[in-house]
Structure formats: C-alpha cells, structure tokens
Amino acid sequence: MKYEVVIGLEIHAELSTQSKVFCGCSTKFGAAPNTQCCPICIGMPGVLPLINKKALEYTIKAGLALNCSIARYTKMDRKNYFYPDLPRACQISQYDMPVCQNGYLDIVVNGSTRRIGINRIHLEEDAGKLLHDQYADSTLVDLNRSGVPLIEIVTEPDLRSAEEAKVFLETLRTILRYIDVSDCKMEEGSLRCDVNISIRPEGQKEFGVRTEMKNLNSFRAVYRAIEYEANRQIAIMEEGGTVLRETRRWDEGAGKSFSMRAKEHAQDYRYFPEPDLPPIEIDDEWVEEIRRQIPELPDQKRRRYVEEYGLPEYDAGILTSSKDLADYFENCVKLYENPKAISNWLMGDFLRLVNEKNIEISDVPVTAENLVKLLKLIDSKVISGPIAKTVFEEMFNTGKDPEAIVEEKGLKQITDRDELVKVIKRVLEENPKSVEDYKKGKKKALGFLVGQTMKATRGKANPQLVNEILLEELEK
C-alpha cells in the first residue's frame, strides 16, 4: 500500500527585541548564567509583568508577512505547569485569542508552488535553560532566557514530505529575517521547530494518529527526523500495528527518535486569562502603520528581478534568498546598469568568499560602490577578467578601493601595442615548435601561444590585443 505523510509544524522564533517581553533585562545571547535576570523574569513574589510593545508589534508584523488576519482584541493567558526552567510555574502565552490567525505561506518545491496554511501565530515568553552536563546528580538552571519574547507559529497539517517541510522552514526563515523580527539562528536556539507527523493510506481522508517530534536543532534534523518517523510509522502499519499518540525525542547522533511520553492523558495546562496584564486592542491604523514597515518580501522581489532586470529565475532566487544580499544587489544596480554582470559576480566570487570565510553579508568589507568600480575597470579594459578576480579577493580581504589595488600592484592591463609586440616576438622565438605547428594548420597552437603571452605579462595583457598581434606576427 502507498502512504501519504501528513506534517504540521510548530515553530518557535525568538523575537529580536533588545529587552525581554515582560521586563527590561537584555535578550543578548551568550551571557554568563543568571546575569540577565531580575525579580520579574525569575518570578519573585509580588512583581508584575509589563508587555514590551515592540514584541507585540513584531508579532503583528510576522502575521502580516504570513498573510494572517490580525486580532482587533486580544489578551494574554497563563499556561500552568511545573518545570525548573519555568520560574512562575506558569508561562504567559496566548490561548483562545492569538494575535494572528488564518494565514498562509506559498513555497516552491520542485518548481511548483504549494500554499501552506498558517493556523495561528501567538506571542509568549521563552523559558530558561537547564544545564545537564556539568554534574552527574544535579541539573543547573540558568534563567537568562526566561522571558525572551517568542512567537509560536502553528501551520495547518498541509505539508506532505520532509522536503516540503524543509523548504517551508527555509522560506519562513527568509521572511522572518527580511522583516527583521527574528535572527532565526537554529544553532543558538532562536528558531526551534516541533513536528507533528502522521501517515494515512493514499486517498484516505481521515488523518492517522500523529506523533510529536521534539529537539530538532537544524533543518537537516527536521528532514531526517521526518523521513525516519514516516518510515517508522509505515513499518508499524504494515505489520498491522497501531501508531501511538506520543511525544518523541529526536537523537541526531543516533539518527533515531525515542518515545518521551505517551499523550493519552494529555497534560491539562489549565489555561486562564493573565489577570496581571490588561487586554490589547489593535486598531486598523496601528496595523497599517506596521504594514508600512514591511519591506518587499522575497517572493515579490524574485518576480520583480526577473521582470525588471531580466535575470534568470535561478539568479533571482539566489539573490533574494537573503535580504542583505538583495539589498547589496540593488545598491549595485543603482550604480551600474548591467544587472546580469553584477549577479554573476555576486553568485560567483562574492558568495564563494562569504561561504569560505563564513561571514555575514552585512560584514563583507566590499562596498557596493567598490564592486561597481571594479566592474567598470573591466569594462574600460583597465584590467582583464582574470586580474579582476585577484583584485576582488584583495578587496574582500582588505576592503580597499579596487583602483588603489590596481595602482599599488601595477595590475593595469597592457594596451600599448609596441610593448606587446616586443613580448610576443620573444614568445614566438622561445616556442618555435608551436609556431611551426600553427603554420602546419594546427590552430590549437594559437591558444597555447596566447597563454604564454599572458603568462609573460602576468595576466596584464589585453587578451584581444594579444590575439590580434599574434595572428599578424604568425602570418609574417
């Protein structure tokens, strides 16, 4: 029998506010344990939470970018449970009135577009961190993360494969970064994903029993865990067994998932309205003000690049995959009218070096102005293509002006005819065999002689001129 995999995602993204959602402590990652805490975020008695306005606005912004409708009236709720990372034994979250509902995100998988429903997005606070590894018999609690603002994004069960889930996450991450509400660093835990997964015989309408997969720390883990879990469930079904409703923990090292707890007795969180926080009214004006802050999103941008700049889909896709890259590209385009040439440079040496050096695009020392200068140096034949690559690498390492580099290193193209004639005559003298071959009709020998000439000029010779002179000399 063939089975269909049904996947829904619950994504937690930490919002990139400066301060926590209910107090003024910093949200900066990586501080010494419990140094970014105060009575509010460690849940001392009597202190009260205060909502960070920006965290709410970021939630609305995310909702608008994901085509959600925004609640006009909303409130915060308490979710009650005991755990050492939850200092008040209740998390301030949202239950029946999320800020955002009923959205969608279009993703492109294998060339075709799929629309994935967004059930809801709500605002809540993050929990602290438990450190298990230092001591054998105890766990340490660090509450720096307690109270960092989170949005929880819940999709409809619309995804049908590990690949779709991966593309969805990549697309979502790009958007959240575009609108600047989360840095979405999975390795720092600022983007986390739980996966709900079930299978059903193809054609069947009812959903199968689903399991929930936790501890997925990378896109790769999401992909592998879905593949693993789908196969596990299929194997159970084919043996005539039943899939249990449970929470499973993904072990990336082992490449396996393990049962954490059966979900038959679903935990009762006893949600109720947070009595310490006044309700929130969001009027049209406020929503529109936030909407105006949303930049052109990657999907629109990609289509515009194809139409406006005549770029191939492939180029447009890569250039818009990060807002920083797209911004960089557009800055260049403003100064230089050959978009394809810019695209080639960005997709080529630029991204290669970004990846090799593992730096952020925003940290690349080459300004758009300098990259354009470089392209203009090529156009005006001051330097050759191969030399340009060398110059670019130098620019990437030092941030220097390309003209200065060319000047300093004497990399200007040799366009002086007499000078080149001298060099070529010497090359021909040193390679009588090739000259002979050419004269016998072996046209390939010309290429070798061009190469030797370039070598002799350390790449600085104008290749067209070299060609021209060589032909003249060989015909003599």
Next chain:
Amino acid sequence: MEITVKDVEYLAEAAKFEFTEDEKQKFAQALSDVINAVDVLAQTDTQGVQPTIYVISVKNVFREDEVLPSMDRDILLKNAADVQDGCYRVPKVVE
C-alpha cells in the same frame, strides 16, 4: 457534586502535594463542601452574558523596548536554597 479521594489524588498531583490517606479523605470532604456551596453559580442563568476578566477598563499598557540593568546575580540568588556556579541547582532532570 462529590469530590472523591481519586479527584484529590489528581489535584494533588497537578498542584504538587502529597497526602496521607486520612488527609485525602479530609480534603475530599472540605472540597466537596465548597464545591457544593459555589454551585449556585452553575444554577445562575448567564445566557448571553460575557465574562468579566478585568474589572476596570484598562487596555494597551505597554513598556518600550529598552534594556534596563539586570539585578546583581549575588543579590538575585541570595534567597535560593541551593546554588552552584551562579545557577539554581535542582536534582537531575531527566528529559
């Protein structure tokens, strides 16, 4: 409405208490008394009535996204019974 010993056991688990059998009996009785007394609420017609969560009409009270100094860690941890390496210490948590 009768609160049973089994109910008390469930509630005690949720609220993290542990009781002797005698205590469970006693709490079951005490809880039943109160639950019966508040049952007048269930008998009240509230058709079409909206719940009142907030007694005064306050809304949209926010703070700006400004970082304020955190509390000195030594002061913060002073009230904790078990501290290690600048952290609160608890028995090993098995996930």
Next chain:
Amino acid sequence: MELYKLTVHEAVDLINKKEVTYQQIVQSALQQIHEVDKDVKAFITLTDERALEDSRQLDAVKADEEGLSVLAGIPFGVEDNICTQGVRTTCASKMLDNFVPPYSATAFSRIARQRGVLMGKLNTDEFSMGLTTETSYFHETRNPWDLNRIAGGASAGAAAAVAADEVFYALATDTGGSLRRAAAFCGVVGLKPTYGMVSRYGVISSGSSMDQVGPIAKNVKDCALVFQAIAGSDKADPMTATARVADYVGALADDIKGLRIGLLRECFDKGIDKDVKEAVLNAAKTLEGLGAHVEEISLPSVELAPAAHCVILSAEVSSNLGRYDGIKYGYRVERCQDLDDLYKKTRTQGFGDEVKLRVMLGTYALSAGNYERYYLQALKVRTIIKAELEKAFEKFDAVVLPTCSTTAWKFGDKVDSALAMFLADKYTAPASIAGVPAITIPCGFDVNGLPIGMQLMGKPFSEATLLRIAFTFEQNTDYHIKRPAIDWR
C-alpha cells in the same frame, strides 16, 4: 503624654510646634509595642532598630529646618504580604519564612519616600487565606478589645496594631474583605480602594484581579492622608494606568447634604446579628439626619458574590502559588529523591492546609471539564454583579451595608475554612468582585462591647466621596474615639 495614642495629624501638629521630636514619637510607639504586643501579637517582624535610627536622622534633618512630608516620622506597620526591601516578608507562611525581598512594594516605597517610619511587619493569615490568623505559620493575633477573640483576618495584625495604638496606621491588603473585616472587628477605619487605584507591585499576589492595598487608620482623616500618599498610577503595575487621584484630604467636608445613599436591603433579611443590624440601620438614620437621602435598594445578585469571589480567587491563587517550588527562594525540603519529590515535599511541608485546599480548589475550577461550570461561570456572574452595581451607582453616590454580619468571635468558635471564609465574605465580596472602592468605619458596639463596622461602597474612583461621607459620620458620632479599654498590665 501618651504620644502613641495620637492620630497622625495630631502628632504632626505637635512636631510642627516643636513640642515633640520624632524620636519621642517613635520611642513612644515602640514602648507601646513592647508593652502590649506580647498579648496582641500583631507583629511577625519588628524593625525597631531601624525605626529608631530613622527617627534620629529625621530629628537631625528637622533641626536643619528642611521641609518634610506630612507622614514623615510617623510610625506605621505593613502587612507581611507587602514586600519591604531588606526586611523579611513572610506572607505568614513557612514557605517564605526566610524570604528577604530585594525590592519594595510601590505602596510601601511611597510612604518610605515620605520618610514614614516602619515599625515592622504585621501578622496575616497564610497567603492572606483565613479569617482569624489561625492559618498564620507564626501565631494568632488577638483582638485588643477582647484578647480571647479574633482580630479578623487576614489583615488582623494590621488592624489590631492600629487599634492597640502600636502603630499610627498600617498598610494592608484586601482581596475579598480581609482589610475591611479586620478593621471592623478592631473598631478602626479601613479603605479598600478601587482596583487599579493603588499599585500592586510588590504585593505578594493572592487573587490578582482583586488584590488591593489600602490604609487602616484610627480615623477617617488619617485614612485619607495615607491613601493620598499611596494612590495613583505606577508604571510597574499596568492596572493602575487609568488611576485618577483626587485631593482626598481636601474632600473631607462635614457635609453630606443632598448625597444619595442606598441601603442594601438584602443584608438585613437573614444571617445577621441583631446588634450589627441595629447599629448599621441606626447609622443609616444618622446619615439621613445629616442631610443625605437614604433609600432602600435591592441588589439581588450580590448574594452570588461570595461564590463567584471564591472561585475566581481560588483559580488565581492556584496559579500564583505555583512559583513556590523551593528553587529560587523560600522553603526547600532538605532531602529529596528527584525533581518531582522536591516539588511535592517542599510544597507539602511549606504550605498549610488552608492554602493547599485553596490551590486544589482553584486547580479543580480551571481543569478541563470544570472550567466552564466554575471559572468561566464565575466570570459571567461577576459581569452580572458589576452591572447591577453600576446601575445602582447611577442613582446613588454610595451604598451602605454592614462590613460583617457579626462582631469578632472567640477563638475556636468557628472552624476557619474556605467555606467559613466564603460565608464571612458575603458583605465584602461584592466590592472586591466588582473592583469598586469600599470603606469601613466604626458605627457602634454590640452587647459585649465589641466594635461594629459600617461599610460604604461607591463607584470606581469615588474614594473622595466615600471618605467625605465617612468623615461626616465620624464628625457627628463618637464611636471612633472609644479605644479598647483592656488593662494590659
């Protein structure tokens, strides 16, 4: 002179006339505490050294002729569920026996900024849950009018300390009637402000949607003075964002001519002591005699207030008290097998039975399957009560009712339980449930010579009107002047 017997404004007069020093006042109060508190047991923690030091400094300042606020140097006490930085704050619970908050409640800070002198922390029921302080981890507070009797609850320490002249006034909290009941039982004045009028920041949460801090004082003028100092919005409590402060002291005119006062009929039908009924009805007549239009009013839904209050309070308490897990502060069991064991042993040993019962009740009311029948239904009933009161306040400037149906009973006469509390709350719960202000003032004595309290409820933010009615009543009666006549010595 027995300085401790003075009211705040009398003491301020003497200080201004340089007839007494701050140190003399504080020493006098301290002497009274040493004299009587072994019997009354109002205090959990005494801050006598700090108080003496404060008064020394104030005298030094005064010598320099610097202007000081009206509450400067006046000894006061604070119920022990209100956080005081550097002074342990226990909530009368083993759970917080050693808790020293690194912050102060805003209400306390505002007095401290005026350089009021803190004498100590006052007994209460454990996490304010009780009627008698019998649930206090420390001891029972006894009524200065009769030491065999309760002083009320939970704010018994605050009311008894004021009644016994141990402090000039006290800050206490009221969630369902705690402050008002204790004040009534001890024959002093107590004001529960409108919800959102006084910051709850630093007040250890009980029923978050009803908790309020208010003054307990020897007379209405002192009550207004203290309320003036603590009222008003505070950035740290978002619920105070709409608080509008008036000139409460300035509002104290001996004139209620033309004010419309409703007399709540439901309170006098059944379940009320004869003496209490007579005293309150007499008080209503007095108000009428002073020029107010007094008219009977019926508010049938207020009968539901205790039940709704009980459910909402328990639900909020069950969540608010989850934080006491032995990890960040408070009591922690010494030995435990694992995390769950840590939670259970800590909470079972750290909390008393009344708190456990409340927490389980709230857990029950919020559980899947019960939420609609109990918690949600209570919120809807709250809507009905609130609407009925709002309608009443369209017609009336205030509603008069007893504060309690009885006077203070003897220890052991009634079992202190959630159910008993529920019944005792019947006159105080409506104001809490609806978030409206209410004041209690002495209006008579029963056959045993025990004080009786009259309660006045008003619409939100009408404290000035309530204080004015109370002041007028006080000016024309002498119940507030009578002090407990017990010979301590």
